[in-house]
Amino acid sequence: MKTLGLILALLAPATALPAMTGAEFQDYVTGKTIYFDQAGQPYGVEQYLPGNRVRWSLLDGNCKDGSWYEDGPHICFVYDDNPTPQCWTFEQRPxxxxxxxxxxxxxxxxxxxxxxxxxxxxxxxxVGV
Incomplete structure (x- = not known):
């Protein structure tokens, strides 16, 4: 019976970590520039400035300024060129x-x-003509 329990535990999906709070997120990111991958491929970079301000790029040199705020379990971003909130759940991993x-x-x-x-x-x- 112990073997069956071990097998089931190994086959179970990984448990999600708790979502970071706004305060935890702010403490972790402020003053940093963080690079992100998706499925092992470079995706983008975000610079986290004081006062919940951010600067985002898809690694093409074009940057979008914005800000972030906490909304329940999510951290939401609003950029100057897009007023629609982009909300994420952040987990702190090792x-x-x-x-x-x-x-x-x-x-x-x-x-x-x-x-x-x-x-x-x-x-x-x-710049151009």
């Missing part, structure tokens, strides 16, 4: 944070792969 997109029925999941205390690269506005 190897960094995991972000689960609450607005996505397919549950986009991003993983922290590195962090820095240096600002991210943002290109200036496009």
């Amino acid at each position: 190897d960094g944070i995991r972000a689960i997109f609450a607005n996505d029925p397919d549950r986009l999941v991003l993983y922290e792969v590195s962090q820095s205390d240096k600002p991210m690269l943002c290109l200036g506005p496009e």
Whole structure:
């Protein structure tokens, strides 16, 4: 019977970690630039500034400024070019944070792969004739 219990425990899906609170999230991210992967591929980078301000890029040099706020178990982001909140559940793991997109029925999941205390690269506005 013990063997059956062990087999069932090993086959059970991994238990989700508790969602980070707004205070936990703020303590973890403020002053950092965090790089995220999705399914092992580079996805984006976000710089977390004081006062719940953020700067986001899809690693193409184009940056979007915004802010974040806590909404129940979610951390929601609103960017200057898009007033629709983008809400995520963040979990703190031993190897960094995991972000689960609450607005996505397919549950986009991003993983922290590195962090820095240096600002991210943002290109200036496009110039031309």
